[in-house]
Amino acid sequence: MPADWTAIEQLPATKLTDLFAADAGRLDSFSLDIAGLHFDWSKTHLTKDAVAAFEALAKAQDLAGKREALFAGKVINTTEGRSVTHVAERGEGAEEDVAKAQALHARMRALIDAIDGEALGAIAHILHVGIGGSALGPDLLVDALGRESGRYDVAIVSNVDGAALEEVFAKFDPTATLLVVASKTFTTKETMLNAESVLQWMAEGGVEDVYGRVVALTADPDKAIEWGVDETRILPFADSVGGRYSLWSSIGFPAALALGWDDFADLLEGAAEMDRHFKQTALGQNAPALAAFADLYYAQVRHCETRATFAYDERLRLLPSYLQQLEMESNGKGVTIDGEPLTRPSAPITWGGVGTDAQHAVFQLLHQGTHLVPVEFVAVIEPGDTLSEDHHRQLLLNAFAQGAALMAGRDNADKARAYSGNRPSSTILLDTLDARTLGALIAFYEHRTFVSGVLLGINSFDQFGVELGKEMAKAADAGGQEFDVSTADLIKRAFG
Incomplete structure (x- = not known):
């Protein structure tokens, strides 16, 4: 195992509640504000030692140089020989x-x-x-x-x-x-x-x-x-x-x-504000970098195969679907930029849902299932409706309480009613949902994906994996594709 990952693999698995108890300034250390967005990673297992270990990995992988190359329009999509602009x-x-x-x-x-x-x-x-x-x-x-x-x-x-x-x-x-x-x-x-x-x-x-x-x-x-x-x-x-x-x-x-x-134009400016933050800010206070560090910790150290994003705002109901393509098409790779097999997990499976709907569908597994799933809550302070303020109040309280419950858990002599706790979550809280803040939010996710790809040593900007099935379907439509017996049978049943 490479030495730069060894320090990360050896990080102690301290309980989240113990991290808060040991550090009165934890919230300040792992939250920040940029472009009308508030980020809170305090309920993740990131620590100052973890950030230092990831910073060392970032140095070894030349994140600073690759970030500079991205903004300079240099060829960083090496498999296709393209710049990324x-x-x-x-x-x-x-x-x-x-x-x-x-x-x-x-x-x-x-x-x-x-x-x-x-x-x-x-x-x-x-x-x-x-x-x-x-x-x-x-x-x-x-x-x-x-x-x-x-x-x-x-x-x-x-x-x-x-x-x-x-x-x-x-x-x-x-x-x-x-x-x-x-x-x-x-x-x-x-x-x-x-x-x-x-x-x-x-x-x-x-x-x-x-x-x-x-x-x-x-x-x-x-x-x-x-x-x-x-x-x-x-x-x-x-x-x-x-x-x-x-x-x-x-x-x-x-x-x-x-x-x-x-x-x-406001959308573009919001994204540009996040660009400048990502380009100019030290990694320990850099929103895309900190988010990527948490993502990598859970995927690489705690072997979490998925990560869930829940939008506690109906207007952001398509955000999880958007992130699925951004993250899984970018970092769902099996080889490094050098063409060697990737020997550690690539991008986790990205999934999610909308607000309180999801609570009554999938949160059972998140709280009591055997899978450890890092959760991200995205919410907006200013409501998007004109109904009674109680609607929005209940929406936000549910989002905040879910993160608290995932972390704290609850003991119960009846094990079916017990919650183990120590389950991580992060929160992104927008002041309001407008073009500027949405632009900044999307740019944040783009740069977060880029950082993860660089630290994994892969090319986040090609997507050859989407082609094979499409090529085979096209060839089949033209009558020039031979399939296995199962697929051939399905085609025969469908088309005669």
Whole structure:
């Protein structure tokens, strides 16, 4: 075992309640505030010795150098030979990358102004088709911030299951719908099939020039032109912006259109504020680094195979799904950046749910099950509703009490009613949920994922694991794929 991990593996397994009892300043040591977000890791097993051990590992893995390379736009996605420039979309990358991003943002804003001015006709509905990062990010933004915007009705469709599109068709008027097609390569089969079905629905609904109602979001504009989109309605983004990091680019177009440009600009600034914090702050007071240290401790030392995030705010109900892709696609790797087998656990399984709903579904296992699952609570001080204040009070009290109960536990002579306690949790508390704080929150999760990848020695920015099944399905559709007897039987049963 490498010496740098040995110090971490040998950390004492002190109970959480004992850590508080031994250190009156523990809360101050393991909580901080940045960009309207309050972070509290005091109910995790992080200690000053643990942070020091992780700082030593970070030095050995050259986290500082890799962080500098990220912000300098250098090639850190080594398996694909690409730089990684999503921070430039927020104004914090290399000068030439920032200039390019700002020029593309200006192009996007001009198109939004044209649509608002009805240059494409009267638009009431935005139907965005994409998949993965081309859908999850915009969906999160619109659902969290756009419910009260009143500007446009927005639907994000990613599933190739036709039922997903038909649900939208039943609600939208085809003659008042703008189709937004989001695909980095503009060849993604699921997305392009959905887009073609939307065009057919629009044509059958009375739209004479269906391509005149299409906006393309892509890193390959030529492919979009070949498909039929007018060049003036193509919003490019850099090939060095990965899909799961792309909501800051033109992929965020439906959110910018629905929310208005000022909110989108606030989103970028909130993320940039977290960028500056991550770039400039010592690791012991660095929110993404401390979160990554806790993640790695539980996955590597306590052998926790999962981590759960619970959003105690209905507006953040899509956050767990968004984090699943961000973390598991980034760090679910089996080889190091040197191409050697990864000899320790990679990313844990990310899962979660929403508020008090989850308490009545999965918290039984968290409190009394045999699995140790680190829990993260995300909540907002300012309510998102106008009902009696008791709704929000009960929501927040439940979030805070769950973390306290996981840590403290409770003895009982009846073992079925006993709680072992010593179960870790962290809390992220937003002052309010707006574009700025949401931008900072998402950027925090991005950098946290990056730190974990660096300390594990893996490349967080490729995703070859998603390709094999898709390639086999494509080959099967063309009749050129041989399968095992089980899969062949399933295909025969489905298609005859």
